[in-house]
Amino acid sequence: MPHLLKEILVKKVLLILIFFVTSFDVYAAKWSDDGLTVKEVITGTSDSIVVLTEGGAVQQSECIANNWVFADTDQGKMNRVYSMLIAAQMSGKQIKIYNTDVCAQWNYHGIYSIKTID
Secondary structure, eight states: OHHHHHHHHHHHHHHHHHHHHHTSOOOOOEEOSSOBEEEEEEEOSSSEEEEEEESOOOSSTTSOTTEEEEEOSOHHHHHHHHHHHHHHHHHTOEEEEEEEEEEOGGGOEEEEEEEEEO
16 A cells, blocks of 8 residues: 555656646747847837847747847836837947847747847
8 A cells, every 4th residue: 555655646746747847938038149230120009119130140040130029018118128229229339139039029039138238
């Protein structure tokens, strides 16, 4: 009987581990490899900002190089990102983008964060 209880306990632990491991989406976010030059910033009626850049590479397979999208429902974040992008475009400063490891809308790279670089 103790052997049977041990076997049941092991199965329960394995089942719990399987549910735990498979229940999370894993995203490996990273900074863009190169400095990017902002060419266009596009906004519309949706909660997203589209950014077209120059000087970048494909960060994730199946995404389009130099095409980015930032989407958020927080208007404050949207305003800050838009302001940084316009300032970088007008000044000619390059940016780096902290991006997701999945393609977002239209096979564009998703954006988490943006920073200007020298």
